[in-house]
Amino acid sequence: MADEPISEKKRPATLGDVARLAGVSASTVSRALSRPDLVNEATRERITWAVSRLGYIPHGAARALAGRGHRAVGVVIPSLRFGVFAELVETIQARLDEAGFGILLGHTGGDPEREYEQARALVERGVDALVLIGNAQQPRLLRLITDVGVPVVTAFDYDESSALPCVGVDNEAAGRCLAEHLLDQGYDEIAIITQPTLSNDRSGKRVDGVASALRQIGRAVRPEFLIECDGLAPSARDAMGALLGGEKRPRAVVCFSDLMAIAATAECRAQGIAVPGEIAIAGFSGIGLSDMVDPPLTSVRIPAVEIGDLIAERLLAHLMDRAAVGSALVAHELLLRESTGALREL
Amino acid sequence: MADEPISEKKRPATLGDVARLAGVSASTVSRALSRPDLVNEATRERITWAVSRLGYIPHGAARALAGRGHRAVGVVIPSLRFGVFAELVETIQARLDEAGFGILLGHTGGDPEREYEQARALVERGVDALVLIGNAQQPRLLRLITDVGVPVVTAFDYDESSALPCVGVDNEAAGRCLAEHLLDQGYDEIAIITQPTLSNDRSGKRVDGVASALRQIGRAVRPEFLIECDGLAPSARDAMGALLGGEKRPRAVVCFSDLMAIAATAECRAQGIAVPGEIAIAGFSGIGLSDMVDPPLTSVRIPAVEIGDLIAERLLAHLMDRAAVGSALVAHELLLRESTGALREL
């Protein structure tokens, strides 16, 4: 009954409306809202009342323009379809939200060109900081970043020599570690199914890691055992099909995502090839499903949530207290499961 | 060599800077940027030159404030961890991006309370429209929406009587359709593993659908066969364990997401129960992996991409041309696969 709005209809209430209703100046309302301690308690209460009476909602753009910053950070990722990115985004959003920051999203589909565009669009939109994936940004993007002066943190790949602060794992070590495990198990011909390594430095480094492990024992990755696909299940399965149909068959296949590994396993199953036993298959990322499939999948867990937390933390420290942001190396973890179990004697 | 910035350092270039450099007024620059046809070609070229010379990037907040709208829409979802939401978000982002709109994200974790908060935060942030999930918004949220007057479209559930325009499937029909298939196959004791139905109207309606199918043949869902879990793999697996450990075992289990179904299957496998044969398991959503697991999973596909497209389309039509937004029913699709194959005679 006390709810009928004063104004005729549309126009949302402004600071001024609240001020008028509360019988104070706009400045006071503004302060009451952002620095309550500066305002007399009685006044503040009257203002609070007016605010809810009018259903007043501060106008973000006006605030941003008047110098408070936009309170938003942009996150540019290849695609939400890959679980790790979704987890990263969700974690960052949750953490920043607590501090009143929102997040704006951009997808690249793995295209560096689009990465630039998306980042730029987000900057234009006014983000106070940017999160990018990996450490292989185009020079153009790097230039934009320094020109505009937005703080940036990159995710998922730790690289000492990165131009930007980064939080991630040592992908080369991760690749090597997985390969060594395979070698230990007796699988010596290792193939790789990966996303395009040109636009994906994480994959590139993992390949290097595998190659490095092979080199230790005097071998190398055969060119025909390195297959790129778009990262989704169908194309990964095709890739496995190609591997299986080749002259020589690999004894082990490492896929740079669990999704691809599961697809590869499906192809083996379809062709009646035992996993493990005839072929070992390993994944990457350690998504929640990897231990629910048959056989449970060996994988290198990439702690997306931890990375997201560390990034959010850094961003906030910088945004709130202007603290310098530094890089952080987080540990990957080898999840040993059946898919790379013992080799069956042939 | 011709790249040294005029200004000493920081302050990003403004419209005024460009105007000065190009020897015109700010208004002209503004027009050259947003309505090129209104500006003389020669002038426009000079402006373009000045823009790139200065690396000028328009200030989003100022634009928004000056009346162009924020060019952003907010999307509030339970969690990106569920593939369908990630797909929805990605699709919407991609489509809106083409039109120069960005998207702001909010996660609720399935909590209606947080849904309100997140929606409000997004409104405050200035989104021009909102996308919500399902049709069970709190009255409070509905009020906020009408108060502020933001256009809203809800996703994933089609409901004629919804207060808001919605784009989605008929969840009750989807549930019924899956149950009927199970019944056809001879599985007559159907259990359900679901996310909490209180905060999730889609699940509630699916339950209704299953119940309705059962009622057709004079049966009902036994209370102990309706189990809620948080929707993630581990808890779904536990739920399956509970089902298996009960007095009476169900003959079929429908899970309201493929992820849960895969987890449930894992539990059966661990207990040496044949799927199908002893127990049939079906999922929901039709994620890319569902036909790669063993056994391939029967599922009801919810076309997230199509829904996202339709929503983006509607939003844009409204945002650009003020067209009214209406609801749309999209078809679900029963994907018949082995996990609900023939019942084995006991």
Place this chain on the structure above:
DNA sequence: GATATTATTGCAAGCGCTTGCAGTTTGAAG
């Protein structure tokens, strides 16, 4: 040639909110 159009551009008034600075009030100290 004179007048009506049309094409370009500049002016100035904000959009809604934050903030430095200054005025007012009040209580304490001298």
Place this chain on the structure above:
DNA sequence: CTTCAAACTGCAAGCGCTTGCAATAATATC
């Protein structure tokens, strides 16, 4: 009773960009 600091508030000046309106220049109509 003054004097002064502390506690509140209000004033006014923007933040960077868009836009209706007016002014000027260029082109077209009689």
